[in-house]
Amino acid sequence: MKTETIQKYDKGVPRYTSYPTAHLFKPGFTPEMYSDWLKAVPEDMPLSLYSHIPYCDSLCWFCGCHTKITQKYKPIQDYLTSLRKEITMTAEVMGKGRPVNHMHFGGGSPTILIPEDVRDLFQTFEEVFHFTADAEIAVEIDPRDMSQEAIHAWADGGVNRASLGVQDVQEKVQRAINRIQSIEETAQVANWLHESGIHGINMDLMYGLPYQTVESVLETIRRVMEMAPDRIALFGYAHIPSLKPHQRLLPEEILPDFNERFEQQEAAAELLGSYGFVRIGLDHFAKPDDPMAVAFINGSLRRNFQGYTTDKAEAMIGFGASSIGSLPQGHVQNIVPIRNYRAAIDSGKFAVAKSIPFKGQDKLRAAIIEQLMCYHRVDLNVICKEYGASLNDFEYELEAVQAFIEDGIATYDQGVITIQHEARALVRALSALFDEYHGQRELIYSQAV
Template sequence: MKTEIIQKYDKGVPRYTSYPTAHLFKPDFEASTYVDWLQAIPKEMPLSLYSHIPYCDSLCWFCGCHTKITQKYKPIQEYMGSLHKEILMTADAMGRGRPVNHMHFGGGSPTILEPEDVKKLFQTFNEAFTFTDDAEIAVEIDPRDISQEAIRAWAQGGVNRASLGVQDIQDKVQRAINRIQPIEQTAKVAKWLHEEGVHGINMDLMYGLPYQTVDSVLETIRQVMTMAPERIALFGYAHIPSLKPHQRLIPEEVLPDFNERFEQQEAAAELLQSYGFVRIGLDHFAKPDDPMAVAFKNGTLRRNFQGYTTDKADAMIGFGASSIGALPNGFVQNIVAIRNYRAAIDSGTFAVAKSIPFQGKDKLRAAIIEQLMCYHEVDLNNICEKFQSSIDEFDYEISALRSFTDDNIVRYQDGVISVQHDARALVRSVCALFDEYHGSREMTYSQAV
């Protein structure tokens, strides 16, 4: 596809890890309402859990996460005390022993925890919930500062999938983003994971970083392939210094331009597929026998705040400062500021800060957007039938597709929208047509490509 066509539609749009999206969450959510939402979850419904560990010992300048830099361990220990309380408070509100089939530890850097604190964290979770035999338990790893002893603690707790942050292996790029990480260190951590029985290994890479070129991105992939990962996440760097002021430390003049970003993305995707990876959604790649590739093939792939996932749960509970939960009644987010989060929890009150209840056709539109994000295709007739609605409700959106069909970005026939293979980078722009809230408020988003 011609780059001028892609540029025409390369507008700032949400990443659609949820619908409605997080910027629409409203403040002043009562803790008592959150308890009602928790108790409304059917007892037999398997849960997904997310725990946020919002600490790192250094700041990566590309970072867009909620994190706090510390060189001292005491604040982390104090935070963990509050996190333990929140886990047990939540379980008590719902009834302990609820089934869990998916858990994810994110940050920040969860692996900043000392092994003993990792063990205590799993003890608390096992006291509060019951994990199914096939539960996937995943952790994000910063390979720069983890020991084999720490990996052993995570593995003994039940971790069976790990995501290693790599981004890029070139020294010039690493210095420009303040993340010095020799490839040998990453390889050593991957080896330790296998030795401790964790064989589900993901590698997180990025394109669009300062000083990156097509050749450097491809060389990073070749080096990463020597570690035999099962999955690759290939994210485009989102440069939004208005939201993340520390990104101003990255000189804009050394960032790849639109054409370079697009070439990096497509060249990387082509190389990964030549290694036998299945291209999944916007930015994921998996070996054909990996559970994500199987879910993609079977039509059960999902998308949530962690991105593409095999997580089948219809209720995700968030723990920790800034964490987001997705419940049958709506989305809820905890207080972002660590001090205020701890003050609420330590006083015996849930630290909820924002929420948005589902209303109107939110769940219908969410299903359409999720299907497009996962498969780049959606049958409006099937989804409308599932939600007891009519495709006629989307006359406006279907009419708005005309520009996309004229530019050969999508095909539309008999209620089926298909994003053309060479235009998949623009799927978020297609999703925005079905976003009833998009454009209603001034927001800064990352570009579609």
């Protein structure tokens, strides 16, 4: 696949971790409406929970997350008081003891919490929810603020999967992104995790960062492989300074250009393949016996707000400032500013800010986009049958697909769309054809590649 062809379609498009996408969520969703949505979730429906810890002790200049920098622990303790109250309020509305088969702690940096607060937070969850025996409990880790005692606290809470933020091991790159992190401290945390019985380890890496080259990205992978991770998440840096002003601290002239980014991505994928990793979707890699690779092979891989996942739950509840949840009725997001989130919760009301109820063909199109994002292939006949639709409903989209076919990006055969392996970087661009809302309003997205 010629890079000119790839570049032709390298436009700003959503990441499609949800459909409709978060940019379309609208205000006007009340705590009472959210309460009704929660009550309507079937009692026997397993839940997925997400808990957002929106604090870090330093700012990484590439960061696109909702986080607040603090050197004091008191604001974090105050936030946790509100967070625990929200957890209890939610369980009281839904009924205590609801089954949970997936739990994810994200941020910010969840590992900024001291061990005592980690244990208190787990106790709150365990008092009002029932974690199934095979529940996956995952936490995002910043190795720079992690102690062995803290790892023991997370392990005692039931964590069985951890994602370590690495990004790049080169000092020049680390200084440019304001994240100095030695390979030795990352390896130490990985060892502590294994010693604590947490063996499901993912490493988060990036390409497209300042000063990165193909060789520096490959060297990062080689060093990370010494820690024997089960999964690798290889994200392309999304430079959107208009949305994240701190990214202006990264001079654009030192960012890799399109060709360099594409070469970094493909070289990294090839090297990971040589280590025996299965390439999954757009940016994940897993050992063949890892649950994510197994899910990919057996057709049960999913995609949600955490990215690619083995989580099959049809209801995901978000806790904390800015957290996003997905219920059978639609998506919902909490208030972003921490102070306003706490004020709502402390007054005894849910801190919901906006939502988007499902309507029309939303679930149908979500299923199509998810299949494309996970497998780079979709059988429209199967999905249309499941949702009572027809191929005739997609005359416009199928006509638009023709340009992708003519450029050698995709094929179409009797309702089946397949993205060519060498053009998989453009899966988001092709998925956008089935996005009923894309292009209806002026939005800023990251590039497709």
